[in-house]
Amino acid sequence: MKTKTIALVLFMLASSASFSLAADAETKARADYEAAKKAAKEAEAAVAPIKLAMQKADKEYADAKNIANAKRQKATEAKNLAGEPGVKELKQAEANVPA
Secondary structure (H helix, E strand, O other), X not given: OHHHHHHHHHHHHHHHHHHHHHHHHHHHHHHHHHHHHHHHHXXXXXXXXXXXXXXXXXXXXXXXXXXXXXXXXXXXXXXXXXXXXXXXXXXXXXXXXXO
C-alpha cells in the first residue's frame, strides 16, 4: 500500500510540475507576443513620416519632370522654327498671304 501511495504522490508532483512549466511557457510566449506587437507599432509609427516624405518627393519629381518636358518641347519648337523647317514654314506662310 505504501508503494502505491508513494507512486501516487510522485505522479501528482510530476503532473503539477508539468502544469507549472506549461503555464510558464504560456506566460513567456504571451510576453514575447506583446513585445513583438509593441515593436511593430513603433515601427509603423516610424515609417509614417518617411512615407509622407517619399510621397512629397514623388510629387515634386513629377512636377519637375513635367516642367522639364514642357521646356524641352518649347526648345525643340524654337530650334525647328529657327532652322530649316522654320524657314520652309515661313516661306509657305508668306506664299499664302494675299498680296
